[in-house]
Amino acid sequence: AGPARPARLGLCAACHGEIGIAQMPGAPNLAGQRLDYLRNALAQYRDGRRDAAVMRAAVGPVSDAELDALARWYSAQAPAPQAQP
Amino acid sequence: AGPARPARLGLCAACHGEIGIAQMPGAPNLAGQRLDYLRNALAQYRDGRRDAAVMRAAVGPVSDAELDALARWYSAQAPAPQAQP
Numbered sequence: 355a356g357p358a359r360p361a362r363l364g365l366c367a368a369c370h371g372e373i374g375i376a377q378m379p380g381a382p383n384l385a386g387q388r389l390d391y392l393r394n395a396l397a398q399y400r401d402g403r404r405d406a407a408v409m410r411a412a413v414g415p416v417s418d419a420e421l422d423a424l425a426r427w428y429s430a431q432a433p434a435p436q437a438q439p
Numbered sequence: 440a441g442p443a444r445p446a447r448l449g450l451c452a453a454c455h456g457e458i459g460i461a462q463m464p465g466a467p468n469l470a471g472q473r474l475d476y477l478r479n480a481l482a483q484y485r486d487g488r489r490d491a492a493v494m495r496a497a498v499g500p501v502s503d504a505e506l507d508a509l510a511r512w513y514s515a516q517a518p519a520p521q522a523q524p
Contacts (some may be wrong), residue, residue, distance in 0.1 A: 382476040386518060391467040404489060433471060433518030 356430040360423040362416055369408070374428045386433035392425035441515040445508040447501055454493070459513045471518035477510035 369378040374385030384392065398404035399413050400421075413421060454463040459470030469477065483489035484498050485506075498506060 376473055376476070379475055380479065381473070383472055383518075387468055388461055388466070390464055391461070394465065433468075 357423065357426045360420065360427050362420050362424060363427065365412055365416070366424055366428075370428070373434075374431045375434060383433065384428035385431040387429055389425060389429040392429055393422065396421045396425060442508065442511045445505065445512050447505050447509060448512065450497055450501070451509055451513075455513070458516045458519075460519060468518065469513035470516040472514055474510060474514040477514055478507065481506045481510060 363372060366384075367377075369376065369381040370384050371377045374383055374387070376383050395404065396413060399406065399409040402410070416424075448457060451469075452462075454461065454466040455469050456462045459468055459472070461468050480489065481498060484491065484494040487495070501509075
């Protein structure tokens with residue numbers, strides 16, 4: 355019983371996948387990533403310390419509580435070995 | 440038979456672990472991360488688009504070829520589920 359599926363998951367999943375295996379070139383895998391790192395990365399996208407247009411657009415309309423739920427979701431997914439490009 | 444162990448691996452391993460499982464709060468896991476993302480992240484630390492003092496210090500003395508070997512090493516490691524803090 356991990357975290358409940360976040361309501362805003364679809365916004366992230368287009369690039370990062372529903373379980374954190376990236377679906378787009380340039381997007382990182384998030385499955386099993388450390389929660390503190392994910393929280394910090396989202397805060398940096400929010401305040402501009404990390405400047406990536408797609409992430410700025412993505413986090414803009416999402417509340418802090420929703421961002422935290424998304425970070426917890428991805429951190430709780432089991433990382434899976436994958437073929438590398 | 441993955442990539443050969445990079446000569447400069449110790450520089451990264453203090454925080455990210457030898458096989459990419461983070462050893463320090465705030466450091467991300469790198470095991471199995473997408474190679475394109477790792478290469479881009481290193482380029483961003485090199486040129487300052489991503490500003491993190493410890494990473495700027497770490498990549499400063501490392502050649503581009505060495506950075507690429509490190510990115511390939513970590514991308515090739517199998518991600519492992521871990522206890523989250």
